[in-house]
């Protein structure tokens with residue numbers, strides 16, 4: 001297992017490190033190259049070893065403190081990854097043997113292992129409306145068990161609001177909670193302490209405080225409300241950095257598909273007309289979501305992994321699981337030896353697939369029990 005890390009001025013330890021230039025397992029194509037450079041600090045990096053441009057980080061604002069790209073400490077193990085997982089997506093059962101699991105999830109290392117877990121459709125089955133999809137007691141026991149393992153660094157990385165995540169998972173003090181696809185982040189706290197939330201901006205990302213989102217939201221809110229009126233049963237959910245049109249409750253599926261295709265086109269046109277350039281329109285599971293373009297789960301996951309490494313605590317393994325379009329950004333940003341798990345049907349860049357949230361939860365219970 002290679003620890004995926006990054007470097008930051010003053011944070012990286014000196015020595016020979018392996019730079020991961022470009023790795024993607026998207027669509028089953030993994031292309032990675034690596035080169036060795038000596039890193040002391042950004043200012044001492046030799047001009048003959050320029051910062052490596054990573055395709056996953058190119059949307060970051062110019063953050064001079066970060067060397068773009070990641071650092072792989074033990075590339076030899078990554079090379080043998082394909083012995084365990086071919087490039088195409090495999091059933092999660094491919095990790096049934098202890099040897100395969102050990103490769104991605106070693107139990108003999110002192111460095112912690114991180115989990116980036118999406119919520120709706122991944123940890124928890126869908127419901128007809130967001131209010132109904134609260135965590136079950138079985139899910140809470142699983143999350144508590146992950147929380148209690150000192151060698152794990154669990155994260156919930158969700159499209160849900162910070163209020164929802166805090167209300168249901170705030171007491172899981174070892175968890176990092178990531179709301180609205182990365183717009184808000186709440187780091188772990190000491191047991192019993194209150195949580196605080198920071199904008200993605202504070203982690204080097206470009207979030208823009210929500211007051212700056214007022215204009216585009218005003219325009220799209222009106223259009224989405226019209227959609228809800230025209231399609232009885234559908235509704236609009238508003239979060240700080242996004243607007244979501246939910247249509248799960250439209251009974252006539254064929255009519256819903258037509259309405260959704262038209263709605264997507266209309267909203268796209270509206271964004272063009274009004275020059276709402278920073279807005280991403282995505283089709284998720286029975287939702288159309290308009291959100292701020294520079295906040296994406298993949299960027300956030302990668303930056304948080306890098307930050308740990310920069311401060312001398314690289315993860316020995318990382319698992320990312322999700323079911324939807326927003327989770328694909330995590331799979332795209334993940335080096336090949338991250339454990340990436342798509343939940344449910346549909347095309348994916350993940351290495352593994354669990355058929356249902358239930359199957360994923362069983363797998364997580366297995367991780368809880370291995371020492």
Ligand SMILES: O=P(O)(O)OC[C@H]1O[C@H](O[C@H]2O[C@H](CO)[C@@H](O)[C@H](O)[C@H]2O)[C@H](O)[C@@H](O)[C@@H]1O
Pocket residue numbers: 118119120121122125126127128129130131133157158159160161237244246248284285286287289324326
């Ligand atoms: O990133 P996630 O944790 O997967 O959140 C994505 C969206 O989840 C919610 O909507 C989804 O779950 C609802 C409850 O099961 C379901 O009714 C809806 O059809 C799903 O799309 C949530 O309401 C959104 O805000 C999140 O962006």
